[in-house]
Amino acid sequence: MPWQAKFLALALIWGSSFLFMKVGLAALHPVQIATARIWAGAAILLILLRISGTRLPRDRRIWAHLLVCSVFLSALPFLGFVIGETRVSSALAGIGNATTPIATVLFALALLPSERLTGTKLAAVLVGFVGVAIIAEPWNAEGRPDPVGFLIVVLSGACYGLGWTYNRRYLGSADLGGLSQPTALLMCGSVLMVPILLGWWLMDRDEVAAPWSLTSGGDHADYPVWLAIACIAVLGFVGTGLAYMLQYDVVREAGTIVSTTVTYLIPVVSVLLGVLVLGEHLGAAQIAGFVIVLAAAAIINTPNRDRRNRAARMCPFVST
16 A cells, blocks of 8 residues: 555544544543543554564663653543543544644754744744634634633643654654554553543442443433444544554655644544534634644644754654
8 A cells, every 4th residue: 555545544534533532422431432542542553563573662761751652642632632522523623633733843842952943933833823712712702612622622732742742852762663662652551541540430430330331421412322332443443553553654655744744634634524424513713713723833844944854853643
């Protein structure tokens, strides 16, 4: 399969993940969805790791850094996006993910001493924040998106920026090879989700019989239970596990710069699916702000002329 086909497959897979999360809320709590997603992704990658003959890291230092990375690259964003979707549409949650490149450049400035911000990119960062403000529509008290929900999805997208900047600083020179790093990352995320899942269940055990029990769905019970379960299964095995494998193939065949441009297609897919499949609606302010954020992200993600040929300019991959 050519890398171009894998690239388009990634845009479709990660763009549709917001739809799957929205439907999954009909039968599962956000904590259950995030946990199932990470566990399923780790399971499929462990199988692929065994088939490919790749080994997991053995250095304790690498595992310690991967544990930190997994907080910001799996546990927090996966949980945050689905919590945000209890308050905003899947289309708007996808737009929140478009802020990842903006957050990445800001965290890179703070954590990577060698980073420099040009005047053009500084202006793009400021324009990106203006776009986010337009999407939030603070001047419209009645028709604006839920401010808490939108803030949650924006912060979830920012988690990727922090996580990959940390990964670049502390694991950039670690030659893990193959599926070693994504598998280890999701294994760490699986461990992190255990106390979160149990903590949620202990607080709600009067209403939920067991951590794996189905929930009522509340305001999101418009879909049959079997469809909600199927969506979460696809989200875990395909949208988390297999997608990581595809992204690393794109990085190896086309380079990091090309691979990160999938960030611009993900929210486009999420918006189209949200509007066409789920019947969601975006106002003029959200569409205008979306265009501004995407334009700012494209400028920010353009490599500096003197670093155009350096590998790993941005994060190895941006998942959703």
